[in-house]
Amino acid sequence: xxxxxxxxxxxxxxxxxxxxxxxxxxxxxxxxxxxxxxxxxxxxxxxxxxxxxxxxxxxxxxxxxxxxxxxxxxxxxxxxxxxxxxxxxxxxxxxxxxxxxxxxxxxxxxxxxxxxxxxxxxxxxxxxxxxxxxxxxxxxxxxxxxxxxxxxxxxxxxxxxxxxxxx
Amino acid sequence: xxxxxxxxxxxxxxxxxxxxxxxxxxxxxxxxxxxxxxxxxxxxxxxxxxxxxxxxxxxxxxxxxxxxxxxxxxxxxxxxxxxxxxxxxxxxxxxxxxxxxxxxxxxxxxxxxxxxxxxxxxxxxxxxxxxxxxxxxxxxxxxxxxxxxxxxxxxxxxxxxxxxxxxxxxxxxxxxxxxxxxxxx
Numbered sequence: 001x002x003x004x005x006x007x008x009x010x011x012x013x014x015x016x017x018x019x020x021x022x023x024x025x026x027x028x029x030x031x032x033x034x035x036x037x038x039x040x041x042x043x044x045x046x047x048x049x050x051x052x053x054x055x056x057x058x059x060x061x062x063x064x065x066x067x068x069x070x071x072x073x074x075x076x077x078x079x080x081x082x083x084x085x086x087x088x089x090x091x092x093x094x095x096x097x098x099x100x101x102x103x104x105x106x107x108x109x110x111x112x113x114x115x116x117x118x119x120x121x122x123x124x125x126x127x128x129x130x131x132x133x134x135x136x137x138x139x140x141x142x143x144x145x146x147x148x149x150x151x152x153x154x155x156x157x158x159x160x161x162x163x164x165x166x167x
Numbered sequence: 168x169x170x171x172x173x174x175x176x177x178x179x180x181x182x183x184x185x186x187x188x189x190x191x192x193x194x195x196x197x198x199x200x201x202x203x204x205x206x207x208x209x210x211x212x213x214x215x216x217x218x219x220x221x222x223x224x225x226x227x228x229x230x231x232x233x234x235x236x237x238x239x240x241x242x243x244x245x246x247x248x249x250x251x252x253x254x255x256x257x258x259x260x261x262x263x264x265x266x267x268x269x270x271x272x273x274x275x276x277x278x279x280x281x282x283x284x285x286x287x288x289x290x291x292x293x294x295x296x297x298x299x300x301x302x303x304x305x306x307x308x309x310x311x312x313x314x315x316x317x318x319x320x321x322x323x324x325x326x327x328x329x330x331x332x333x334x335x336x337x338x339x340x341x342x343x344x345x346x347x348x349x350x351x352x
Contacts, residue, residue, distance in 0.1 A: 005337045019315055038344045043312040045293045045347065050313035052290065053207035059223060062198040066191055069228045073186055 008035040018043040089163030093156060100152035107145055114138055187231040198227065201244055204314060205251055211309055212255045212302070222258065226251045248316070249324045252306060259302060296346035304339035311336055 008014075010029055014036040017026045023040060030037045117134065189197065205226060210219035229250045230243075237243040297305055306325055310316040321336075322329040 005334055007337075015312070038340060041347065042308065042340050042343055045289060046308060046312040048286070049211070049290060049293055050204070050207055050309075053210060054203040057203045057206040057210070059202040059206050060220075062195040062202070065198060065202075065224060065227050066194055068224060069187070069231050072228060073232065077186070 008033050014039050093160040093163050097156045188236050222254050245320045252324045299346050307339045
């Protein structure tokens with residue numbers, strides 16, 4: 001069962017006496033007031049513990065705490081500044097990969113188209129010269145496209161790595 | 168590291184200095200006045216002096232980075248203890264410290280440092296009694312009686328209503344007195 005609160009009007013006076021080491025000023029009252037005697041006991045013990053803990057505390061110097069705080073704040077500020085750049089680099093990398101995929105699908109469709117064209121040309125042998133011209137065109141433009149695709153596939157992961165890696 | 172990276176870091180450094188709510192000299196004075204009581208509170212609240220070392224640094228860092236600028240020394244102190252209390256609560260939540268504390272107890276500082284035998288025994292008794300309290304009761308009692316904080320300051324630090332502090336403090340004090348062996352008075 002929780003205890004019913006009992007108060008004494010001189011509680012704060014007793015606490016002040018304990019805090020300023022003037023318990024003898026309230027000694028008579030403590031002898032007759034259980035509430036204030038309890039406050040004096042508890043407060044006295046805790047004040048003594050507090051004083052001992054403060055004496056024994058091995059706190060770092062103010063300069064060290066300030067320096068560590070400054071270093072950390074700088075690191076956080078630098079990270080905050082670089083975050084949008086990193087995100088943009090990541091988006092650019094993703095766009096590159098998307099573009100490469102789009103180009104690849106276009107080339108794939110073109111190859112199918114030219115396969116059909118080749119069959120059509122076989123049936124129309126009389127137009128062999130035109131077919132030869134078209135094939136030369138494919139070879140001429142296909143090589144740079146394939147090279148560009150290969151470059152994209154090699155460079156995109158590298159770009160992503162640099163974009164997403166921590167400095 | 169490129170030139171732009173250096174420039175960026177330089178700008179970040181300037182921003183870091185500007186981000187602190189006080190300059191270094193003011194901080195030094197404030198730190199000298201408050202660091203030991205804060206450490207004592209952290210040490211007793213967590214029951215682990217080593218953890219208190221880490222939390223002390225974190226407390227001052229958060230204090231320096233805080234956007235709120237308390238008007239006077241008393242408010243600054245109060246604000247500092249509020250940060251410390253929040254950190255202690257976070258630590259308890261993360262590490263389930265409460266269960267550990269009941270086993271390890273509220274560690275008294277090393278009683279060999281110049282205390283008399285009676286004083287050392289009294290501190291051990293207090294440590295055992297404090298270990299039997301709930302964490303919030305420990306915080307309440309420490310702030311009220313060791314630290315001498317007002318009810319409003321305690322309420323701010325612990326996130327409680329000012330009106331409820333008196334009753335909570337009374338109950339915590341009763342329990343501590345009982346555990347210390349003085350409850351029969």
